[in-house]
Amino acid sequence: MSRKPWTDCDALQCSSSQTADASSVDRFDVIVVGAGPVGLSFAASLAQSRLKVAVVERQSLESLANPAFDGREIALTHASVGILRELGAWDAIPASDKSPLQGARVLNGSSPFALCFDSPSGSAEPLGILVPNCRIRDALFKIVHFQGHAQLLCGHSVVNATTSHKEAVIRLCDGRQLAARLLVAADSRLSATRDLLGIGADINRLGNSMLICRVRHERAHHQIAVEWFDHHQTIAMLPLMEGVSSLLLTLRSNEADRLLALDDDLFLMELTNRCRGRLGEMTLASTRHAYPLVTTWAHKFWAPSAALIGDAALGMHPVTAHGFNIGLSGQKQLADGILAACRERRDIADPDMLGRYESRLRLSAAPLYHATNVLVALYSGEHPTARLARHAGLRFAQYLPFIRHGISAMLRR
Ligand SMILES: Cc1cc2nc3c(=O)[nH]c(=O)nc-3n(C[C@H](O)[C@H](O)[C@H](O)COP(=O)(O)OP(=O)(O)OC[C@H]3O[C@@H](n4cnc5c(N)ncnc54)[C@H](O)[C@@H]3O)c2cc1C
Known part of the structure; x- marks a missing residue:
């Protein structure tokens, strides 16, 4: 907890006056898009590794550091x-x-x-x-910020994402490009990153x-x-x-x-x-x-060099109060797979490992997701x-x- 916070959050929102050198690419092992409670938990779960991690969040550092009461x-x-x-x-x-x-x-x-x-x-x-919810976000933000392990890039949205079997590359709204072995989307149930990756989802408004x-x-x-x-x-x-x-x-x-x-x-x-x-x-x-x-269920929870976690993978109806609980255990499953790969010097975006993450999450979440939807239909x-x-x-x-x-x-x- 004594390490210097590693942040790049002074820029608040992207504007045309804030442009970065588009020809250079910043390289990471893992890029997480979204510093919500699941994205932050995932970044904190990776702190015990030596991986170079970036967390991209469209909100400002000020809002992340002092999350407002949101009713939840x-x-x-x-x-x-x-x-x-x-x-x-x-x-x-x-x-x-x-x-x-x-x-x-x-x-x-x-x-x-x-x-x-x-x-x-x-x-x-x-x-x-x-x-x-704001107290959970607050506690997780403090952990990630003061661990200083992940670089927080606040005030930036992702405007483009491409993946191959080798790497994922994203472009931020200020033109900056970041590349990583693994891109992890944690940017809510209407995830723009999921769309950019071409992963479809059942979205029920x-x-x-x-x-x-x-x-x-x-x-x-x-x-x-x-x-x-x-x-x-x-x-x-x-x-x-x-x-x-x-x-x-x-x-x-x-x-x-x-x-x-x-x-x-x-x-x-x-x-x-x-x-x-x-x-x-x-x-x-x-x-x-x-x-x-809005309930959502992504058609796939991973793609080459990419994975979805939290509401970006599946967004539950809140009536059974399980969305975050499922997102939290899902991010742990993915982080455990990555940490094991690091220990055994294997690829952190190994398709077999990502496939196992998806199967486990589907198996544990599907019964609750579908039962909740039936309950909602019956009770409304x-x-x-x-x-x-x-x-x-x-x-x-x-x-x-x-x-x-x-x-x-x-x-x-
Ligand atoms: C009314 C209500 C009550 C709930 N009650 C419960 C409960 O009792 N128990 C439970 O387990 N769950 C509950 N949930 C569900 C829970 O709130 C969600 O599952 C949880 O917030 C999901 O976290 P997340 O980090 O995946 O996504 P989010 O909380 O949606 O966070 C996503 C983050 O990504 C950022 N972002 C979005 N787009 C971009 C982009 N393009 N670029 C960069 N950053 C981006 C956002 O600013 C945000 O910080 C409830 C939900 C609601 C609506």
Whole structure:
């Protein structure tokens, strides 16, 4: 941690006045595009190697160093906590930002019936831990910045990428060219790098948005999350510190835009009505944020001299809260493959190793990805048969303990 930070982040955004010598090429072993939580985790995972790593990010150093609250509270599994701990990021997150999730209740419409997920009886271990996305980004940024192992190139977008069996070459918006043995795209679910590499993806724009804010409320949440599939809306209440929850409201995108434009008092009044008093009286405790919902699944997770990680490989619907968890374990699988190749003096972009990375990630993520999409289709349908089916589904699951215990185990993994 004592090494000098190796950064090149003073240039904020590319402009025509910032042009680099296009004839020279800066060479690296690995270039990561995207300093989101998965790209940063991957860069941190490679710190134990002697590889020359660059991380290209379109945001400025200032925004990366002070990530703003973005509404997302990430429900981390125990496996993810383990990976963050290994990277040194877990202990860099203040304890006051870690909220245990002791259980979850799933409700359907106005029915009083709730499907319950709890920690195994006698176990004090929570189902998962909620941490604000900005705190995860902050901790990972500090690790990568102060390790000084990876060169951070901030304020730059990638405008071209070509790959061959020998190397990958990218051009940045200021004209600078970088080459590497392996290019890793971690630039979100609508990854421009994935497009530049010619890798197709199933992109499903759902027409809904998730509107999120923190609220302070009268009734205790007992660290229990609530997922409530109501008519024309889904509300999730995630328990944070005492008397504070994160409220996630899924609506048609035009409805979400209308709510976003209301002043605070009108917004709160509408939120209270929509929650039908479940949390008692409420006040706003944060800014509001809206995310248009898009799921993506890339047709391939690798190409010669290139790989996709995080949301660039697969972007999950947030309802089952697993996108980052899957991205984090996926980047670890790829980094482990690369570190093993370094130790054994093999090629770090060996197609067999990249193929194994893809197979493992597909196998571990596909069941959850497809199950989540089926759940979303069933629970957002407004037809009376869809409502009946979800009511029956919840009862069925409640009386078949292996289904509930299976889902609880999946949440905890
Ligand atoms: C509302 C919501 C709630 C969620 N809740 C959970 C949860 O509870 N649990 C969970 O596991 N997951 C959750 N997720 C999913 C999780 O947020 C994502 O899976 C995770 O952020 C993916 O990280 P990433 O680094 O792959 O991509 P991103 O977070 O999208 O980061 C991509 C980075 O790439 C940069 N970038 C983009 N394009 C370029 C370019 N051309 N050149 C350079 N840089 C570029 C961006 O600026 C950004 O920094 C949630 C998502 C949403 C929307």
